[in-house]
Amino acid sequence: MIITTTWKHNFTNYDNLKAVNQAQFQHLKIFQPLATKKIRFQLNNLYDETPLVISHMEIYDQASHKVSVTLDNKSSFQIEPRLLQWSDWIDIDLPSNTFLSVDITSPKVEIHSVGLTISNDLVKTKINHPQMPKYFFGISAIQVQTEQTYEKIAFFGDSLTNQGNFSAPLSKDLEQNFHIMTGNFGISGNRLLHQGNSTSQWSTSFGEAGFTRFDHMLANFQPNIVIFMEGINDLLHPGTGTPISELPTSQAVITAIHLLKAKCKKHDATFVPMTITPAYGNMNDGVPGWNEKKNNYA
Missing domain, CATH: 3.40.50.1110 (SGNH hydrolase)
Incomplete structure (x- = not known):
């Protein structure tokens, strides 16, 4: 199998944002162009001095079949400060050209390792206004296993x-x-x-x-x-x-x-x-x- 990056979004240090995760829960929809049965996530804590604690993370497609995301076979985990880590490979039957839903529950309210988008074309947050900035945390890339480059x-x-x-x-x-x-x-x-x-x-x-x-x-x-x-x-x-x-x-x-x-x-x-x-x-x-x-x- 070949490992292919299907989504990548640069994170940076938003140290002036104090409550990116005020609800202690984040729901994202991320466009996935390729069908796959194996997927993993780049978990990003590059710009924080304290661990990013993830109590639970799960993914599901339009059929709402939910699957837990794990790290080292644990469904509750943390990303240490100044680090990137890849999740375990997760089994999922994902069709092509669909939005993958990702739910992250975390008790950490103030997070500085953050991505920003305005467009809703590739990544969607709970805010859908076409001109409003949307900040998101946790996931900065997605990889899948494919049969070709x-x-x-x-x-x-x-x-x-x-x-x-x-x-x-x-x-x-x-x-x-x-x-x-x-x-x-x-x-x-x-x-x-x-x-x-x-x-x-x-x-x-x-x-x-x-x-x-x-x-x-x-x-x-x-x-x-x-x-x-x-x-x-x-x-x-x-x-x-x-x-x-x-x-x-x-x-x-x-x-x-x-x-x-x-x-x-x-x-x-x-x-x-x-x-x-x-x-x-x-x-x-x-x-x-x-x-x-x-x-x-x-």
């Missing part, structure tokens, strides 16, 4: 990728109609050349610099294609809560993107860079993110 596309970038308004419907189309698996490696607020460094309450969640975390993505996900869209926050953040000294030149950004292309070539992956979006008129914490001084410097 599938091409993989990584979407890498900032909030425009992370929140899924373009990447999620495209991913679903690629998975459902072309049997190409995808992974979302976007982080809202992420910059290409610097880690999060801002007076904003969201600063920690902006994450590691894209240029360095790109290596982790290539090594771990091993994509065939990388769709890359990042760099706008490198221009907008300096001077709006981030030191203006961190404003890069246009040549620095261009050079970094060319180096990422070279990294992809070493991994036999095709690099597809997308245009940096327009910056004029952007407001960041009430301060204009772009001005003539920045324009002249860049």
